[in-house]
Amino acid sequence: MKKLILYAVVGGIAFIIGYFVNYQLFSDRAPVQPINFSHKIHAGDNQIQCQYCHIYAERSRVSGVPNVKRCMGCHQIIKTDSPEIQKVASYWDKKEPIPWVKVYNLPDHVYFPHKRHVRAGLDCKNCHGDVATMARIEKVSSLQMGWCLSCHSKKEVKNGSDCWTCHK
Amino acid sequence: MKRRDFLKFIGIGGVGAGAGFVLGKVSKPPGAKLIPYLIPPEDIVPGVATWYASACTQCGAGCGTLVRVMEGRAKKIEGNPAHPVNRGGLCAMGQSSVQALYNPDRITKPLKRKGPRGSGDYTEITWDEALKTLAENLTELKSKGNSDKLHLLTSPLSGTLDKLVREFVSAFGSTNYSHYGLFQRKNLAFANLSAMGTASVPHYDIENTKYLLSFGADFSSTWVSPVNYSNGYGKMRQGAGERGKLVQVEPRLSLTGANADEWVPAKPGTEALLALAIANTIVEKGLAKDGGAWRGVLSRYKAKDVASICDVSVERIEAIAVEFAHTRPSLAIAGDSVSSYENGIAGAIAVNILNQVAGNIGVTVIPNGDDLGGGRRVDFSKKISTLIAAANADKVKALIVYGANPVFTTPKAAKLEDALSKVPFIASFSSFMDETTAQADLILPAHTSLEDWGDDFPDPGVGAPVASIIQPAVGPVFETKSLGDIFIELAKAVGGNAAGKITAPNFAEYLKSSWKELYSRNREMAAGTLGFEDFWNKTLQNGGWWGPPRKRTATVSARASEHLTGGPARFEGEEGQYPFYLIPYAQTAYMDGRGANLPWLQELPDPMTSVVWGTWVEINPKTAEKLGLKEGDMVNVESPFGKISAPVYLYPGIRPDTVAVPIGQGHSHYGRYAKGRGANPIEILPYNEDPRSGEAALNSTRVRITRGGSGERMVKMEGSTKELGRGIVQTVSTSEFKRMKKEGV
Numbered sequence: 034m035k036k037l038i039l040y041a042v043v044g045g046i047a048f049i050i051g052y053f054v055n056y057q058l059f060s061d062r063a064p065v066q067p068i069n070f071s072h073k074i075h076a077g078d079n080q081i082q083c084q085y086c087h088i089y090a091e092r093s094r095v096s097g098v099p100n101v102k103r104c105m106g107c108h109q110i111i112k113t114d115s116p117e118i119q120k121v122a123s124y125w126d127k128k129e130p131i132p133w134v135k136v137y138n139l140p141d142h143v144y145f146p147h148k149r150h151v152r153a154g155l156d157c158k159n160c161h162g163d164v165a166t167m168a169r170i171e172k173v174s175s176l177q178m179g180w181c182l183s184c185h186s187k188k189e190v191k192n193g194s195d196c197w198t199c200h201k
Numbered sequence: 202m203k204r205r206d207f208l209k210f211i212g213i214g215g216v217g218a219g220a221g222f223v224l225g226k227v228s229k230p231p232g233a234k235l236i237p238y239l240i241p242p243e244d245i246v247p248g249v250a251t252w253y254a255s256a257c258t259q260c261g262a263g264c265g266t267l268v269r270v271m272e273g274r275a276k277k278i279e280g281n282p283a284h285p286v287n288r289g290g291l292c293a294m295g296q297s298s299v300q301a302l303y304n305p306d307r308i309t310k311p312l313k314r315k316g317p318r319g320s321g322d323y324t325e326i327t328w329d330e331a332l333k334t335l336a337e338n339l340t341e342l343k344s345k346g347n348s349d350k351l352h353l354l355t356s357p358l359s360g361t362l363d364k365l366v367r368e369f370v371s372a373f374g375s376t377n378y379s380h381y382g383l384f385q386r387k388n389l390a391f392a393n394l395s396a397m398g399t400a401s402v403p404h405y406d407i408e409n410t411k412y413l414l415s416f417g418a419d420f421s422s423t424w425v426s427p428v429n430y431s432n433g434y435g436k437m438r439q440g441a442g443e444r445g446k447l448v449q450v451e452p453r454l455s456l457t458g459a460n461a462d463e464w465v466p467a468k469p470g471t472e473a474l475l476a477l478a479i480a481n482t483i484v485e486k487g488l489a490k491d492g493g494a495w496r497g498v499l500s501r502y503k504a505k506d507v508a509s510i511c512d513v514s515v516e517r518i519e520a521i522a523v524e525f526a527h528t529r530p531s532l533a534i535a536g537d538s539v540s541s542y543e544n545g546i547a548g549a550i551a552v553n554i555l556n557q558v559a560g561n562i563g564v565t566v567i568p569n570g571d572d573l574g575g576g577r578r579v580d581f582s583k584k585i586s587t588l589i590a591a592a593n594a595d596k597v598k599a600l601i602v603y604g605a606n607p608v609f610t611t612p613k614a615a616k617l618e619d620a621l622s623k624v625p626f627i628a629s630f631s632s633f634m635d636e637t638t639a640q641a642d643l644i645l646p647a648h649t650s651l652e653d654w655g656d657d658f659p660d661p662g663v664g665a666p667v668a669s670i671i672q673p674a675v676g677p678v679f680e681t682k683s684l685g686d687i688f689i690e691l692a693k694a695v696g697g698n699a700a701g702k703i704t705a706p707n708f709a710e711y712l713k714s715s716w717k718e719l720y721s722r723n724r725e726m727a728a729g730t731l732g733f734e735d736f737w738n739k740t741l742q743n744g745g746w747w748g749p750p751r752k753r754t755a756t757v758s759a760r761a762s763e764h765l766t767g768g769p770a771r772f773e774g775e776e777g778q779y780p781f782y783l784i785p786y787a788q789t790a791y792m793d794g795r796g797a798n799l800p801w802l803q804e805l806p807d808p809m810t811s812v813v814w815g816t817w818v819e820i821n822p823k824t825a826e827k828l829g830l831k832e833g834d835m836v837n838v839e840s841p842f843g844k845i846s847a848p849v850y851l852y853p854g855i856r857p858d859t860v861a862v863p864i865g866q867g868h869s870h871y872g873r874y875a876k877g878r879g880a881n882p883i884e885i886l887p888y889n890e891d892p893r894s895g896e897a898a899l900n901s902t903r904v905r906i907t908r909g910g911s912g913e914r915m916v917k918m919e920g921s922t923k924e925l926g927r928g929i930v931q932t933v934s935t936s937e938f939k940r941m942k943k944e945g946v
């Protein structure tokens with residue numbers, strides 16, 4: 034009997050460890066996207082500025098997923114023979130938005146404005162990593178509260194560790 | 202540890218970890234999607250709110266609003282701080298208008314009736330078909346020479362929309378366009394017409410009043426323009442200068458009454474006599490500013506004669522009279538407790554006379570002038586009874602309803618439904634399946650005010666010309682149409698005179714050109730603008746246009762006294778059998794029942810009782826004890842005209858011979874939140890209205906209370922109304938407070 038309990042305890046602990054290992058380390062850091070979009074080609078090889086496509090970063094809470102018209106602005110002429118670009122074009126022809134998969138996801142109770150961070154002169158790299166080298170976008174920061182706070186305190190952000198700054 | 206056990210542990214551990222991993226994997230939500238715009242709208246930045254100035258249409262007060270719109274969706278409504286009516290405030294109903302917009306029970310497409318009338322059984326049709334069907338019905342009427350048998354019944358519309366509807370109806374050849382609502386305060390308008398020459402509610406300058414005598418006007422919650430009055434009241438109490446005093450005369454303490462310094466629970470039906478006795482005392486004591494003309498009329502109402510009728514002591518009447526005349530400026534307002542009788546006009550006139558003798562007219566009572574010519578028109582010849590009589594006489598061949606819900610707000614005794622069954626064709630433009638719309642053969646759902654164009658000329662005004670613009674803050678959520686556009690398209694489809702008269706391509710254009718006219722008529726508007734386009738853009742930005750205050754005055758004409766009566770109001774139900782006066786009142790959240798379909802309003806605790814989601818019967822604890830009733834007991838409230846059941850709420854703020862029931866619940870339709878909840882006290886009222894104004898006599902019924910009946914349990918937020926000696930609310934008397942203030946304590 035005593036042994037059975039012991040088995041259950043060991044099994045239970047192992048279960049929890051397994052669960053968390055999956056959750057923390059094997060999360061979808063680089064999900065497959067509907068279009069095999071490469072930041073490496075755009076931001077790396079061609080050195081296109083982040084805000085050329087993420088047009089709201091300086092003005093809004095969200096940086097903005099590029100609208101399909103913006104994609105087509107270039108790809109009407111550029112690389113039209115690529116099958117991936119043809120996929121983009123077919124979305125455009127169908128007048129459907131591209132259903133990108135979210136990589137950086139914050140819970141609803143966190144208020145994170147891109148605007149403030151961009152205007153404070155923070156480089157996008159600080160949080161999003163060196164996207165210029167990423168063929169498929171990959172999450173590089175944990176987005177955990179400790180991670181936010183460590184930067185806030187390092188940079189001595191005013192009211193940076195106040196609860197209400199991010200949880201409003 | 203044995204080797205075998207060790208291996209077993211390893212095995213169990215491995216299986217456990219594996220299971221955990223797999224479960225973690227499958228339970229993980231799929232990655233959220235990021236859906237970009239195909240083509241980004243120019244005026245939208247995702248994540249940044251756009252605020253549109255507009256106006257609230259939930260009641261007739263016409264408060265200015267600011268609508269917060271994110272990514273094309275209305276998220277929140279606030280009061281417009283620049284708007285002179287509400288100065289930034291917004292009541293619960295106004296706040297809830299977003300829930301009307303997104304209501305899951307909205308009628309999303311035109312409907313054609315399938316089942317019998319009232320069943321709510323409809324099939325969806327296209328707009329083309331709906332407009333065609335309606336136009337065909339109307340043209341048939343016309344071809345048979347029955348144009349005048351088209352009736353239109355709407356909520357009290359104002360401004361350009363009203364103008365358009367009027368134009369349509371008259372071009373079609375009918376004269377039967379009427380406004381209807383339970384709380385139109387037509388008695389007040391009639392009294393003001395006969396006393397001061399304008400058929401409207403004047404502006405009451407509560408802010409600058411030092412002694413406010415309110416005859417049952419629940420002005421901080423539902424009465425006429427509650428946000429405006431509450432704002433003024435706040436300043437009257439806590440603004441610069443001496444704190445004003447509020448005395449409330451009503452049999453049942455309303456929210457406003459609960460704020461008063463003094464509560465005068467006069468006997469129901471005698472409030473007009475009380476007002477006249479106060480006026481007479483002022484004249485008799487030589488305190489009147491303007492008493493000469495009234496001496497004769499008023500001498501019939503001596504304090505000592507009416508005191509026992511009113512159940513208010515002579516001393517108290519005299520004390521009120523003296524204070525009312527001495528405190529400058531004072532103000533008396535005629536609310537529902539003085540004017541909701543068969544002879545409600547008399548009560549409203551009595552209060553006018555009181556203001557006249559105390560010299561308040563032109564000071565705190567500022568008569569309205571329809572400065573801009575867009576104000577609400579009150580037509581006393583158009584009553585709900587006129588419509589019922591016409592329908593019964595087969596004189597209504599087609600009825601179009603919008604915004605009004607007479608099936609819910611008219612007593613069963615009026616037999617409105619029977620009358621409607623004689624109308625061969627009924628169309629409704631409502632976007633909600635209310636009780637009246639459920640009788641319609643055809644439904645053409647109009648936009649809510651957040652999706653539509655419009656304007657409003659608040660009445661009562663604020664002693665200054667005000668014109669508000671209603672603009673669409675969001676695109677239509679469903680397949681509804683602008684109300685104005687429905688009429689314009691209908692005019693085209695009907696053809697003939699209507700099509701010739703109404704030529705605007707759509708209501709937005711119609712509205713703009715109507716404002717262009719207004720602009721060219723009005724020099725004040727033109728001042729400081731670079732032409733009409735500039736003015737129009739500014740108006741859209743600000744939510745309207747308002748001009749500088751205008752001082753107006755009037756004299757209460759002595760002829761008004763012909764409407765006075767000598768005795769108390771008449772009640773239905775003989776006293777022996779029906780011992781209690783019934784007060785059905787407008788509740789903060791539901792008003793006349795229109796708010797009941799919005800869950801925010803349902804869950805808003807009633808300010809006096811804290812009850813949510815239901816109906817209750819307010820009974821004085823002493824009366825309840827006599828009847829052997831406890832709080833929450835189900836009772837029947839029975840009048841000679843029917844009975845309803847609801848739970849008891851013990852309310853010390855009501856006369857022992859009176860019971861009160863809030864209006865608003867007891868819907869048989871009107872969506873999932875309203876339907877089948879609580880009871881509707883209007884059902885058991887007699888069919889009484891003031892014959893001159895057409896205003897319903899809500900307070901003229903007696904009832905009896907019997908135990909029993911079925912219904913829902915009462916849900917309330919408060920635990921107990923007693924402090925139980927805990928001293929939670931500390932109080933000091935006014936005189937003590939003054940002393941403390943003087944001594945700087």
Ligand code: SF4
Nearest residue numbers: 257259260264292295
């Ligand atoms: S008082 Fe009337 S107009 Fe003003 S916010 Fe309330 S419902 Fe709207």
